[in-house]
Amino acid sequence: xxxxxxxxxxxxxxxxxxxxxxxxxxxxxxxxxxxxxxxxxxxxxxxxxxxxxxxxxxxxxxxxxxxxxxxxxxxxxxxxxxxxxxxxxxxxxxxxxxxxxxxxxxxxxxxxxxxxxxxxxxxxxxxxxxxxxxxxxxxxxxxxxxxxxxxxxxxxxxxxxxxxxxxxxxxxxxxxxxxxxxxxxxxxxxxxxxxxxxxxxxxxxxxxxxxxxxxxxxxxxxxxxxxxxxxxxxxxxxxxxxxxxxxxxxxxxxxxxxxxxxxxxxxxxxxxxxxxxxxxxxxxxxxxxxxxxxxxxxxxxxxxxxxxxxxxxxxxxxxxxxxxxxxxxxxxxxxxxxxxxxxxxxxxxxxxxxxxxxxxxxxxxxxxxxxxxxxxxxxxxxxxxxxxxxxxxxxxxxxxxxxxxxxxxxxxx
Amino acid sequence: xxxxxxxxxxxxxxxxxxxxxxxxxxxxxxxxxxxxxxxxxxxxxxxxxxxxxxxxxxxxxxxxxxxxxxxxxxxxxxxxxxxxxxxxxxxxxxxxxxxxxxxxxxxxxxxxxxxxxxxxxxxxxxxxxxxxxxxxxxxxxxxxxxxxxxxxxxxxxxxxxxxxxxxxxxxxxxxxxxxxxxxxxxxxxxxxxxxxxxxxxxxxxxxxxxxxxxxxxxxxxxxxxxxxxxxxxxxxxxxxxxxxxxxxxxxxxxxxxxxxxxxxxxxxxxxxxxxxxxxxxxxxxxxxxxxxxxxxxxxxxxxxxxxxxxxxxxxxxxxxxxxxxxxxxxxxxxxxxxxxxxxxxxxxxxxxxxxxxxxxxxxxxxxxxxxxxxxxxxxxxxxxxxxxxxxxxxxxxxxxxxxxxxxxxxxxxxxxxxxxxxxxxxxxxx
Numbered sequence: 001x002x003x004x005x006x007x008x009x010x011x012x013x014x015x016x017x018x019x020x021x022x023x024x025x026x027x028x029x030x031x032x033x034x035x036x037x038x039x040x041x042x043x044x045x046x047x048x049x050x051x052x053x054x055x056x057x058x059x060x061x062x063x064x065x066x067x068x069x070x071x072x073x074x075x076x077x078x079x080x081x082x083x084x085x086x087x088x089x090x091x092x093x094x095x096x097x098x099x100x101x102x103x104x105x106x107x108x109x110x111x112x113x114x115x116x117x118x119x120x121x122x123x124x125x126x127x128x129x130x131x132x133x134x135x136x137x138x139x140x141x142x143x144x145x146x147x148x149x150x151x152x153x154x155x156x157x158x159x160x161x162x163x164x165x166x167x168x169x170x171x172x173x174x175x176x177x178x179x180x181x182x183x184x185x186x187x188x189x190x191x192x193x194x195x196x197x198x199x200x201x202x203x204x205x206x207x208x209x210x211x212x213x214x215x216x217x218x219x220x221x222x223x224x225x226x227x228x229x230x231x232x233x234x235x236x237x238x239x240x241x242x243x244x245x246x247x248x249x250x251x252x253x254x255x256x257x258x259x260x261x262x263x264x265x266x267x268x269x270x271x272x273x274x275x276x277x278x279x280x281x282x283x284x285x286x287x288x289x290x291x292x293x294x295x296x297x298x299x300x301x302x303x304x305x306x307x308x309x310x311x312x313x314x315x316x317x318x319x320x321x322x323x324x325x326x327x328x329x330x331x332x333x334x335x336x337x338x339x340x341x342x343x344x345x346x347x348x349x350x351x352x353x354x355x356x357x358x359x360x361x362x363x364x365x366x367x368x369x370x371x372x373x374x375x376x377x378x379x380x381x382x383x384x385x386x387x388x389x390x391x392x393x394x395x396x397x398x399x400x401x402x403x404x405x406x407x408x409x410x411x412x413x
Numbered sequence: 414x415x416x417x418x419x420x421x422x423x424x425x426x427x428x429x430x431x432x433x434x435x436x437x438x439x440x441x442x443x444x445x446x447x448x449x450x451x452x453x454x455x456x457x458x459x460x461x462x463x464x465x466x467x468x469x470x471x472x473x474x475x476x477x478x479x480x481x482x483x484x485x486x487x488x489x490x491x492x493x494x495x496x497x498x499x500x501x502x503x504x505x506x507x508x509x510x511x512x513x514x515x516x517x518x519x520x521x522x523x524x525x526x527x528x529x530x531x532x533x534x535x536x537x538x539x540x541x542x543x544x545x546x547x548x549x550x551x552x553x554x555x556x557x558x559x560x561x562x563x564x565x566x567x568x569x570x571x572x573x574x575x576x577x578x579x580x581x582x583x584x585x586x587x588x589x590x591x592x593x594x595x596x597x598x599x600x601x602x603x604x605x606x607x608x609x610x611x612x613x614x615x616x617x618x619x620x621x622x623x624x625x626x627x628x629x630x631x632x633x634x635x636x637x638x639x640x641x642x643x644x645x646x647x648x649x650x651x652x653x654x655x656x657x658x659x660x661x662x663x664x665x666x667x668x669x670x671x672x673x674x675x676x677x678x679x680x681x682x683x684x685x686x687x688x689x690x691x692x693x694x695x696x697x698x699x700x701x702x703x704x705x706x707x708x709x710x711x712x713x714x715x716x717x718x719x720x721x722x723x724x725x726x727x728x729x730x731x732x733x734x735x736x737x738x739x740x741x742x743x744x745x746x747x748x749x750x751x752x753x754x755x756x757x758x759x760x761x762x763x764x765x766x767x768x769x770x771x772x773x774x775x776x777x778x779x780x781x782x783x784x785x786x787x788x789x790x791x792x793x794x795x796x797x798x799x800x801x802x803x804x805x806x807x808x809x810x811x812x813x814x815x816x817x818x819x820x821x822x823x824x825x826x827x828x829x830x831x832x833x834x835x836x837x838x839x840x841x842x843x
Contacts, residue, residue, distance in 0.1 A: 014722075015719050015722060015723070018715055018718060018719045018722075019719060021715060022712060022715040022716055022719075025708070025711070025712055025715075026712070029708065029712075061518075061588065063588075063589050064588070064589075064590060066590050067586075067588075067589045067590045067591075068591065069589050248525060260589070262518045262528060263516055263518075263528050265789075269790045270790075272790055272793075273789060273790040273793055276781075276793050277781055279778075280778070280779060280780065280781055283778060283779050284779060284780075287444070287779065291440065291444055291709070292712060294440060295437060295440065295441070295712050295713050295716055296712075296716065298433050298436060298437040298440075298713075298716060299437065299713075299715070299716025299717070299719065299720065300716075301433055302429075302430060302433040302434065302437075302716070302719075302720035302723070303716075303719045303720055303723055305429055305430065305433075305723075306430070306720070306723030306724060306726070306727070307723065309727070310723075310726065
């Protein structure tokens, strides 16, 4: 049976070479597509360290002197800060609002990265590197920071109020053999400013920049009283629309003398805008993989349709000689799957020798056995997907072959 | 006529085959055209950017000081902008504009304030671009316009503030400062990065000059250059490079190194989001696009080719008879290619129409379009105008793609079919 199949396939070598070539391309593209999709989306399944549902962002602006609304009494820095505090209080007291923080670029869903080193004073522990987010202590409630040591949000806020830093888990630091939790309570200085020491209050879950990008450094939360260019508001669950309306209608919430809040934007909109580019990449890859699968589906459907038409006589004789419907189905499917196997073996040899090592090196995972195993799994999934496509495309021609009436077919021959 | 009859008969007779071929071709044309059309949004001439191939953007400066200092930014000072970009040969007009679109609060008594993107531009800006004024006119003297706080609104902004279009002469507030509306223009698509905005205020160069320090390099301006007809961007780039070299020599005396990054940029280069410390790599982008086109074309071509080969086996006897009656090989090849082209074109038309519909409805979800890095959701959700999609160039390219697909998928099977010995073909010993 197998020998006959191979003999028959050899007879149609010209068509089969084209099919193998096209299956090689399909297999490679499906494998590559799945690999890149995986590289983009695996971050979605890791903890992201924050929760921005029901959070809004606002910018703080000052009325300029040339405006008719400018108030002379409120022009010095102290008055402005006072007016800003008034706005914060009004927001906090609003029935739709749960928590309010101020900051400068500390929210997720933007590509800010303030890389800073923390050095433990009087110790040789390696430097802790992280993205510094400077904000008022309410950041704990607004983006819901999570302690890794069991501290409550109230305790975390209290630490920030005392001027302590919060740091997060940090893969690099851990790879050097140190646990960030061991830094809890230690005194550190930031960058090269040895004059000012900060106590590490607690260790929190790493606050990533968005849902997709895995953390590639730690996070440092630093309480900051002077950065008040932006405000973030957490509203009570389901109160988003009411808050938006109140902010539009109530001037008191927006303006106090020369200070005003503007550019209200929900974090869900900011999230969508920030991740658009990544999501477009993923969608394009999905389209590409679907396209090649559909193409090979149509290609095999068409080609085998004709093959079956040509082999009507042969199939009829096989049926007369006792072949069951299952035998005929098996024969058609094995032909397609054997072609795929040949294509997959050739492609794999090329991929594993020339492509995969470079690819893993590019993402810095050439020494990660986890990534090598993942890559192998992805290859098997790609093989499974293409095989499923082949089986689907061959089912219709195969059913035609199974339903051939032997007597009629032989008579017409 | 017989020719068409035969094709229609073949298509009816082989319904399955026709369906598979047409849908495979449609899919291929759909994807190739989707990539092609969106890739060309940056160079399509559409109002007010009606001569985009002649417009360049001067921006970006990158300075290094050994390993200690490496800084770059897109916007530059007026002083540097003038030093590098004024007086270039081959330039018809030059406009200085503020580098960033700024989102500000627009308001008017009795209407709800809203935040919208605005631009600060000089008077030359209105001469480079082809804005359609619905009411009023552009400002012609930037200094005077800045002093009297003149603003040009788009139709959407005017409607949102006043519920009508013709509002020249009325007053509004931007960031709580009164401005005087001098004109209203038609809306601009966010896909047009040099002109998109809801309002345009005047840029007074003197004001910038007085606030910039003498040695400052990073500022807040960009330069828009319109080349004379027939001038090549490379010629302008060469002159600008010389100016960078000259300025770089001045900086070198202070131990700083100025790095030139192929300024000024074409619209096509600006879509690559390369940042201010890199040069746009248009070659690599084009290479990537060609790989995508090749993949999207070759894969269906290989499949269509093996289907065509199978299909022609059924017609061996017919081809044999025709050859026996004197048909030349060229005639046979011509007919088979013609038949195939018809099927390809059918698939092409279906694929192209679906592609236009898809791009109009959902292109923002599959292609990076309007705006630059970290644009707002409103800009990112832009839909292309139909005028950007229905262009004769797109139809032509779609037809060329069909033709290539046809040649690649049918030439070899047609050539092989035409080479059969008539006697063997008729007797069926093939």
